[in-house]
Amino acid sequence: MSNGMAAAAPVAQSATFRAAMAGVAYAGLAAVTVAVAVYTPFSAYVLNLLMQASTYSIAVLGLTIVLGYTGQISLAKAAFFGLGAYAVALGTTVLGLGFWLSLAVGVLGSSVVGTILGLTTLRLGGHYLAMVTISFQTIVSLVLTNWIAVTKGPDGVTSIPRPDMFAGSGPYLGLCVVTLFAVAWYVWFLRRTRLGRAMQATRDNELAAGVTGVDTYRVKVAAFTLSACLGSLGGALFAGGFSYISPDQFSFSESVVFLTMALLGGSRSPAGSVFGTTLLILLPEWLRFLKSVYLAVYGAAVILIMVFMPDGIWGYVILLRRKLFTPRQLAVGAIPPLPLVHERVLNGDGQPILKVEKLSKHFGGLKAVDEVDLEVKQNSVHALIGPNGSGKTTALNVLSGIYRPTAGKVAFEGIDITRLKPHRRAGCGMGRTFQNIRLFANMSVLDNVIVGAERPGNRVSGGAAGLRMRALSALDFVGLAPRAEEAVGSLSYGHQRLVEVARALAGNPKLLLLDEPGAGLNHVEKADLVQLLKRLRGHGLTVLIIDHDMNLVEQVADRITVLNFGRHIADGAPADVLRNPDVVSAYLGTPR
């Protein structure tokens, strides 16, 4: 593999070169579009449409972040759009703050409101969030309409000024277009950052994201804040563009329109969002002949799009492209070996890394785990076994922080972690896999593993390239490096399981929790798994494995703990434990 280094360099170079070219092309497109916007003598009618399309697009890009990337529904987009618009309108006409200051106040203020709304409600998921955002939208609309002394009520605000430099319609449209290009680039770029990946991981599988080290709550609040920020920015520019605003432009139905724009175009892609927005602004003009039934047709179109193009028009285009052109095979080049062992572990003398005392988890009257004691020694492979329903998976869920224990204590490296959230435990150095595979289904194999490498507390040098290399090392360890760029859903069940292992390994865990890694694998895959586990043991990684396959456990475990009906019944070296009469009777029944 050492001679691969030379091959890797041109690959990396050409990737950088391509990115640079794409950047230049994008900047060129932006410059041309702005020039067209500024110098073409559009009619007032066309100008209005373009102004609306560009400012709405900025707001819809906020939905790309919150809905497309993070998977959280927001039905208050129009409220934030309205907050930005009213800040500029009232700031310039009533308070005399000037355009830019009003805009800044509006965007900052809305972002703060968005953060507060997110902080208070994002612990609740899906439907609740839909409801809370609707409530917020309704309250904002009511205040804008009824608090006449401040907002001027249903009549709205007139003669909103523009900044002197952009007083003409052409230059102002240019300003909107420049902002749109900048925002679209940022949103595109965001997806490739740590925060962007954390958002997508949260969207695809919140539970797995938490266990992998993503603070899902904070990520969701960040998404909400960014979305509020972009919503109000669009609104602020909108107010200057039209010089007149009224509360009915920021009602709940407008929020629905924003949502539809994002979904129609393809909420996961900035280009799709802009495309969807433009289409929905132009569509009524094209469908003028349908006028009275236009909105009904539009409602039907929404249903049809959801049925036939769940990822929007842009998602459909991407899908078509993928069908027509086979993806580039990844030129992997040299992959450094995966660093698995920690200094501490190397010096470890068999001290327990994980210590569980009298751990209990009760579901109502059911004692799924009942006063279990467990010690996992450093550099050992420890197996927790037991018949079906003996409480193994519940125990693991308590250990990784998904369930709160009813009683007992969990200490990791001597620190009490009983009350820590899953992502904090990941930060301490705990990795895990799931029995029913929980991958980030809409991300590539590589991105799945990069999220694992980005575990807090995992030091990876070399920035983005270093992270990528670390992820490739982990994939190489499980034998999947050549498939790094593929969609994770296209892999076989056995390979998906290996990706989960790689995701945990990329974070360089001090303790790896494996939840029935053999479940659902065929004989060949199981044999490969045993080899992989033996290699992990050879590297001195500390592993707690849960399974009921005695054959597998016997081959890899240094020590076994047996559970039955939530209680600890045996503990010791494999040969002794498997001969223990209590264990035999738990598995095979009592001889008569």
Added chain:
Amino acid sequence: MGIVLQLLFSGLAIGSIYALVALGFVLIYRATNVVNFAQGDFAMLGAFAMVVTVVDLGLPYGLGIVIALLGMLVFGALFNLGVYYPLRNRSFLPVIISTIGASILLENGVLAAYGPHPKNLKGMFSIKGFDIGPVFLDSQYLLILAVTAVMVWLEYLFFERTLLGKKMQATSQDKEMASLLGIPIALMIMLTFVNSAMLGGLAGILVAPVIFVSVGMGSNIALKAFAASIIGGFGDVRGAIGGGFTLGIVETFGAAYISVPYKDAFGFLVLFVFLLFRPQGIFGERIAEKA
């Protein structure tokens, strides 16, 4: 004291409407795990069906109600087939969007046919109501309360005492198991939509004489009903009813003692408070996702 009783009476009556629509919400949510954003439009359709039969065609009131409810029965089945069934295997988000699309379609379809002007529908009774002590009992409000009480009781009997009701409950609780036991779950879900559509339609029929019949009436009722079901405890039948009454009373008293223009805001403020301090609602239990 008289005023308080009077407000309590109106609050309970308006809360009944929220409760009926919320019940429809919850039944669909339990069966499909999806929040139906077109639930309020069921009420709007029910009310417009009354306008068509009683005002436009001049049919007797009772016959109008029967036709409207039968119409809602058919509509519920069609809604299930067109809006939910094709998306049944997707996550909740596409289905929510699909129901939002349906709501836009329904409201604007009716708008295209009937125009934006609100319609007036008179009540079922010629007597306006009567006084008991200081309290004036409006006849339509009494009807709303009585019908709601009977409907809740009937639904209870249906779900607890009939085999079909139990099959529908089984479908809500565990689709796979229900299917293995030979229960046709697609049919059960369709019946759930039919039931919800008829409950929503009935709410619309009852409330039509109290408010004006307009295209937008549905979304307003739906928002309140959704809020009510969260306040009561989402996914809980008792919660839907209790939450509906709570919201009706809060709104009526808020409008009387605090501010009329902000009447619609009180319900949402109560909702916010609940979401912050007791997100599981009055009756609900906290449920964690299983790993």
